[in-house]
Amino acid sequence: MRWMWIDRIVELVPKERMVAIKQISLAEEHLHDHFPSTPTRRAMPVMPMSLIVEGMAQTAGVLVGHAEGFKEKVVLAKVSKAKIDRDATPGCTLRYTATIEQFTAAGASTTGIVELIEPTAKGEPKAEVIGQIDLIFSHLDQNMGGVEYPEENFVFSESFKTLMETSGIEANF
Amino acid sequence: MERSEIFDKIQEILVDALAVDDDEVTNEATLIGDLGAESIDILDISFKLEQEFGFKIEQGELFPEGITQDPDYVEDGKVTAKGLELLKERVPHFNFAELEADPSVENVAKIFTVEALVTFCEQKLQAA
CATH class of the missing domain: 1.10.1200.10 (ACP-like)
Structure with missing residues (x-):
């Protein structure tokens, strides 16, 4: 399971919306480098925003791929908007909600809400919207340049199948 | 509007x-x-x-696809008469005066x- 930045799909409304979560753990090595301590400051383990964007891209990408039965090679083409207002720290959960805005033969546009869920000592965890990430996906085989790619769908690899199956979603593609 | x-x-x-x-x-x-x-x-x-x-x-529909890569419509880096006709049919919203004066392939982008x-x-x- 390499380069997977979502842990579980918690809701999938085909061709419409998908919700996925990512648990942030201090065991993740990159958090120790982002940011390490300095002579004047303690370490600040914060989930890198670029990886939050990747998490949303995986959430929205699976939603867009699922819409056509994973026949299309769905690639992230453009980050139209990415705004995160708060740091996401270990022990918290990121919840990505991706919604398809437009879908055509050439690709799709999605809008996405990022929430940060903080555990509390008692009762319900606290959820807060911390940002928005809007994306454009391209169906690679429909590219304007007419470039041909291998037939095999190398985008939706075994890792994505495993993610879907462990989330209780059929992945027979 | x-x-x-x-x-x-x-x-x-x-x-x-x-x-x-x-x-x-x-x-x-x-x-x-x-x-x-x-x-x-x-x-x-x-x-x-x-x-x-x-x-x-x-x-x-908005921008021509494939035409400028097709050897049927481009010869020696220039859009052929056949290619120009097809472009006019596909993307009639373009102003073709400049491309007609110099049909170099790179000029297709210039008229968009x-x-x-x-x-x-x-x-x-x-x-x-």
Whole structure:
């Protein structure tokens, strides 16, 4: 399971919306480098925003791929908007909600809400919207340049199948 | 819808999609040359136009696809007469005067101006 930045799909409304979560753990090595301590400051383990964007891209990408039965090679083409207002720290959960805005033969546009869920000592965890990430996906085989790619769908690899199956979603593609 | 109103909406879309200043979006500005649009931006702009104006844009309707890569329509770096005819049929919103004067392939992108985009939307809205 390499380069997977979502842990579980918690809701999938085909061709419409998908919700996925990512648990942030201090065991993740990159958090120790982002940011390490300095002579004047303690370490600040914060989930890198670029990886939050990747998490949303995986959430929205699976939603867009699922819409056509994973026949299309769905690639992230453009980050139209990415705004995160708060740091996401270990022990918290990121919840990505991706919604398809437009879908055509050439690709799709999605809008996405990022929430940060903080555990509390008692009762319900606290959820807060911390940002928005809007994306454009391209169906690679429909590219304007007419470039041909291998037939095999190398985008939706075994890792994505495993993610879907462990989330209780059929992945027979 | 008035042409000036269409222009204003397109200006807003291009500022958002291409991260340019609104004074850069003039009628004469070329999308690919002056405003720095890449192929994927054309898809983004199509999505935004569909949302704003409520019409559907088919693939290749806004900007010609495949023609300039096809040896049937390009010879020695120049668009052939047959290619030019096909372009006129596929993308009638372009102003072909410059391309007819010099049919070099790179000039296809040069005639994709903001004005052509306004004409495209005007024609789509009239047809609706």
